[in-house]
Amino acid sequence: MPHRILLSIAGHGRVATALRTQATARGVVERFVAGETPAQAVAAGSVLVAGRLGVTYNFLGEYQTDPERIERTRNAFIAFTRLLGDSGLGGPQSELSLKLSALGQLHGSDGPARALDHARRICAAATGAGVLVTLDMEDHTTTDSTLEIARELRQDFPATGVAVQAALFRSPADCADLRNTGARVRLVKGAYREPRSVALHRRTEVDRAYVRCLRTLFGGTARPLVATHDPRLIRISAELARRHGRDATTFEHQMLFGVRSAEQRRLAAAGHAVRVYLPFGPDWYGYFTRRLAERPANTVFFLRALAKSGASRRP
Ligand SMILES: Cc1cc2nc3c(=O)[nH]c(=O)nc-3n(C[C@H](O)[C@H](O)[C@H](O)COP(=O)(O)OP(=O)(O)OC[C@H]3O[C@@H](n4cnc5c(N)ncnc54)[C@H](O)[C@@H]3O)c2cc1C
Structure with missing residues (x-):
């Protein structure tokens, strides 16, 4: 209610x-x-990095159809990448998270091709600064196109990551496809309200699906980005890492800014790679209401x- x-x-x-x-x-x-401006994001990111945490910067914004605004968004990502470099935050400690719908993915039949082109330019700028890029996963109508764009980007930028939502029926198969690609795969439960025809709704079922996807990813060459705050799933990922002889450099934990911050610090102090997803920008309202x-x-x-x-x- x-x-x-x-x-x-x-x-x-x-x-x-x-x-x-x-x-x-x-x-x-x-x-x-973290704030509305790039400078505020950099300030918040610096504090996290000083605490030995990596950062995923998410310049907030979703579904966009106006070509001028889409170009502005792309240019803002590129400018932000430069700002990271100039602020001493270049390198893989920093990651950008892209929502392809903000780059026009859903605008007409050539939307995916145009979003790919914009994403390519952002990846080129990010690579220049040693910064990583991962594609967010939005609602299920975007999944095929996002996975395809991620596959295309990996040809030129092999470190490009992509999110997979455990709640979707299709995700165990998608994880199996990604398992031996060496790809960085951010595994999340899923934040969108999906129809029952495409997604699990019961928490216990989603958790089971998450574990199934974790097993697949840890068993292959993918780099699992374990993006959950759920203590049980975090414990299971540690167990899977042990079972598959993976050390802490071959996977990472990811959590949201402001959620279970003490656990983020605890995992980092125990030698794990931990990255905090740091959203910023004037368009924070959609993200904020999802968190609530x-x-x-x-x-x-x-x-x-x-x-x-x-x-x-x-x-
Ligand atoms: C790094 C990262 C990237 C993400 N990217 C995507 C994406 O691309 N696409 C997508 O659909 N979803 C994404 N999500 C959101 C994700 O799908 C979940 O909605 C969200 O992470 C909550 O699920 P959980 O796994 O933490 O488990 P839950 O069972 O929801 O939470 C476990 C525990 O974590 C704490 N917690 C979780 N959420 C909150 C909150 N909002 N406020 C306070 N405490 C909380 C509570 O202690 C809770 O009991 C991302 C999440 C993370 C961490």
């Missing part, structure tokens, strides 16, 4: 404005989002802050 309430108010520009301006509410946003929707406790906290701000009152 809180999820539904949240989605019903998610489209209100007023709500975003209130969250920006009201101190308590802004605190809720700042827990999950994941946990009832977050939603309640958010609604309280909103009530304090008065944003839910009609003018």
Whole structure:
């Protein structure tokens, strides 16, 4: 139910404005989002790197069809890559996360080809700075095209990663395809509300599917990017690493900025590669509401802050 309430108010520009301006509410946003500007992202990234954590920078923005805005997004990624280099944050400690829909993937029949072209240019700039690139996975209508674009990019930029959502029925087969490619594969549970015809919905089933995908990836040459906060799945990944004789350089843990930060530091101190997914940019609202929707406790906290701000009152 809180999820539904949240989605019903998610489209209100007023709500975003209130969250920006009201101190308590802004605190809720700042827990999950590093800031609106590249400089704020670099500042937050520097702190994480000083704590021996890697960073995935996610310049927020989704579904885009306007060619000029798409070009601006691509150029912003390229400029950000340069900023990372100039700030001493070049190299594989930094990763960019791309949402292909923000690069026009869903705009017309040649959308995927154009998104590939934009992604290629970003990968070229990132490679110049030694920075990694991984493709986010969006809803199931994009899966085929995203996996295909990832495959194309790996030809020229072999370190390009791609996310796979354990909840989708197809994912065990997708992991089997990726298993011996040497690819960096970010395994997530899945953040989108998918129809029952394509995805598992029960938590226990998703967890089982996640373990199945982990087994496949750890058993091959892929580099698993274990993107979960779930303590049980983190333990299972450690067990699989032991079973397959993998040391800590052959896989990594990934978690979201603001979620289980003490666990991130604990894993890093124990010698694991840990990367924090750091979202930033003015378009933070869609990302933010997904994070709230994941946990009832977050939603309640958010609604309280909103009530304090008065944003839910009609003018
Ligand atoms: C690095 C990274 C990249 C991601 N990329 C994608 C992607 O490309 N596509 C996609 O669909 N999804 C992506 N996700 C989101 C993912 O699909 C899940 O929705 C999200 O990670 C929560 O699932 P979980 O595996 O942590 O397990 P859960 O069972 O949801 O959570 C396990 C525990 O983690 C903590 N936790 C989890 N989420 C929150 C939260 N929002 N607030 C507070 N505590 C929380 C709680 O303690 C919870 O009990 C990504 C996640 C990560 C970590």
